[in-house]
Amino acid sequence: MIQFLEKIDIEALINAVNETLYMTSISFVFSIFIGLFIGVLLYLTSSDGLYSNKIINKIMDMIINVLRAIPFAILIIILFDLATLLTGSMLGATAALPALIIAASPVYARMCVIAFIEVDKGTIEASKSMGASNFEIIFKVLIPEASVALVSSASVLAISLISYTAIAGVIGSGGLGNYAYLYGFSRGNNAVLYTSTFLIVVIVFVVQFVSDYVIKKIDKR
Amino acid sequence: MIEFKNVYKTFKGKNDIHALNGVSLKIDDGLIYGVIGYSGAGKSTLVRIINQLENCSSGEVLIDGIDQSNLSGKQLRESRQKIGMIFQHFNLMWSRTVFENIEFPLEIAKVKKSERIKIVNELIAMVGLNGREFSYPSELSGGQKQRIGIARALANNPKILLCDEATSALDPETTDSILQLLQSINQKMNITIVMITHQMEVVQKICHKIAVMSDGKVVEVNTVKELFENPKHDVTKRFTQNLDGNVKIEQIKKELKDIYPFGQLLKLTFTGNTSSRPILAETIRQCKLDVSIVNSNITHSIEGPIGAMYVNMANGDATSYQQFIDMLKNEGVSVEIL
Numbered sequence A: 001m002i003q004f005l006e007k008i009d010i011e012a013l014i015n016a017v018n019e020t021l022y023m024t025s026i027s028f029v030f031s032i033f034i035g036l037f038i039g040v041l042l043y044l045t046s047s048d049g050l051y052s053n054k055i056i057n058k059i060m061d062m063i064i065n066v067l068r069a070i071p072f073a074i075l076i077i078i079l080f081d082l083a084t085l086l087t088g089s090m091l092g093a094t095a096a097l098p099a100l101i102i103a104a105s106p107v108y109a110r111m112c113v114i115a116f117i118e119v120d121k122g123t124i125e126a127s128k129s130m131g132a133s134n135f136e137i138i139f140k141v142l143i144p145e146a147s148v149a150l151v152s153s154a155s156v157l158a159i160s161l162i163s164y165t166a167i168a169g170v171i172g173s174g175g176l177g178n179y180a181y182l183y184g185f186s187r188g189n190n191a192v193l194y195t196s197t198f199l200i201v202v203i204v205f206v207v208q209f210v211s212d213y214v215i216k217k218i219d220k221r
Numbered sequence B: 001m002i003e004f005k006n007v008y009k010t011f012k013g014k015n016d017i018h019a020l021n022g023v024s025l026k027i028d029d030g031l032i033y034g035v036i037g038y039s040g041a042g043k044s045t046l047v048r049i050i051n052q053l054e055n056c057s058s059g060e061v062l063i064d065g066i067d068q069s070n071l072s073g074k075q076l077r078e079s080r081q082k083i084g085m086i087f088q089h090f091n092l093m094w095s096r097t098v099f100e101n102i103e104f105p106l107e108i109a110k111v112k113k114s115e116r117i118k119i120v121n122e123l124i125a126m127v128g129l130n131g132r133e134f135s136y137p138s139e140l141s142g143g144q145k146q147r148i149g150i151a152r153a154l155a156n157n158p159k160i161l162l163c164d165e166a167t168s169a170l171d172p173e174t175t176d177s178i179l180q181l182l183q184s185i186n187q188k189m190n191i192t193i194v195m196i197t198h199q200m201e202v203v204q205k206i207c208h209k210i211a212v213m214s215d216g217k218v219v220e221v222n223t224v225k226e227l228f229e230n231p232k233h234d235v236t237k238r239f240t241q242n243l244d245g246n247v248k249i250e251q252i253k254k255e256l257k258d259i260y261p262f263g264q265l266l267k268l269t270f271t272g273n274t275s276s277r278p279i280l281a282e283t284i285r286q287c288k289l290d291v292s293i294v295n296s297n298i299t300h301s302i303e304g305p306i307g308a309m310y311v312n313m314a315n316g317d318a319t320s321y322q323q324f325i326d327m328l329k330n331e332g333v334s335v336e337i338l
């Protein structure tokens, strides 16, 4: 056991964990907001939405489908190039953020639309009949009534993001994926490889646990 | 006053559906106004045009003389705050407590928090949900949910309350209690109530006036009593005789005859102007006939007992049968020999 631990550079490991948490949480927050925003727009412009608009709906739909069709490993290479051009630097956790957000936002937007479609049409209609404006309907009815599905989708998204950061890490953006690949796999150091994997699994479990807890709290259906 | 002027509504689609075909109707203030018709007759469409959840294809809908279809977005939202609506499936928000559900329309109307708390508490007491303020709708029964729906609809002190099949998802007893609540609201707050239903029992109990709809048209408008005494349209007859819309009256007669081959089968129609004495029991006692009740559907309306009853009399001769019929007629019961 001691021997096993000796092979691990604790400081580097902690640093890797921090980087993973940093990448995941920043990209999570951004993709939740961007995804929710796009999701609301998609829902509103859909054929029986509050601001039905075929053209805008189709265009957004297409962009989302294209972004979702590009595998993350390829998307991040393309965007790394872009980031290098823009900032001159190539590596580091921050460099991975644009790719993570661009990959995750469309996914969450889709999940939001599904959540909104499941909101009872009658409830929306009732709030209309009480004189609610579209703005009030979105923020006081649609989102709260979809909250359970929105939270459970958010946890799926967070978990996807954790695995995306690992892929980003292999390409060179730091974090546990990077640590596992560079110090574990490349140097044949199994202790590092398994410890990193174990920590990623732990993070995923924590996310799942938190989400289950929140859902249990808010689900009054 | 709510006034429909030659209203048409067509739902465009592969096959256009003409939901309303020229409806003209006046609903006076303070009434409980029933709209009855079979499924697809256009009742929901009619009521949804009142608060513009649906707009009409042509014609006008006026509330106190104001055409609802010409209102701006803001004017329409303000107008809607004065028109409460309750629904068959309650349409409450599961994410809000009873209290918060009732508070919602007050938030929409930008009422101050302290005022909101006061109004909601009054409403909760009025619909009899004390102690359940902080429950969630999922923890309540159907009748209780409809009470939240009613309280919510009344929060902004509306002039009109629209009820679309408000009791159709409830059992008969709960239906009665909800109807009583609506009746007392009508009396206390002087609210015009428009009640849509396909169940005659529901409208006949509390409505002052009833419009009968068929195929997107209003085919007959009258008081409950007049509709029972003098149904003119076929649909009205089917409703007042309380038979399923698809069954022919002749068919029913034949079936009863098969079951009761002996004696004489009668249909007694009570139209509300009978006294409160036990007329039937007294008459049977005096005539000494064997009278069996075959089928009965009598309810109490605001004008007294109303409905039809099928009885079979046996063990008598033609004179005693006639005597029985005459006595009932004298009491204001209309008698039909089948």
Ligand SMILES: Nc1ncnc2c1ncn2[C@@H]1O[C@H](COP(=O)(O)OP(=O)(O)OP(=O)(O)O)[C@@H](O)[C@H]1O
Residues within 6 Å of the ligand: B011, B017, B018, B019, B037, B038, B039, B040, B041, B042, B043, B044, B045, B046, B198
């Ligand atoms: N949004 C809609 N789009 C297309 N057709 C519709 C729509 N709403 C109603 N209809 C059609 O209009 C007609 C009248 O419908 P409506 O809902 O007013 O009937 P109803 O009398 O309320 O019936 P029910 O007792 O079943 O509720 C029906 O043929 C129905 O299919």
Ligand SMILES: [Mg+2]
Residues within 6 Å of the ligand: B043, B044, B045, B164, B165
């Ligand atoms: Mg209907």
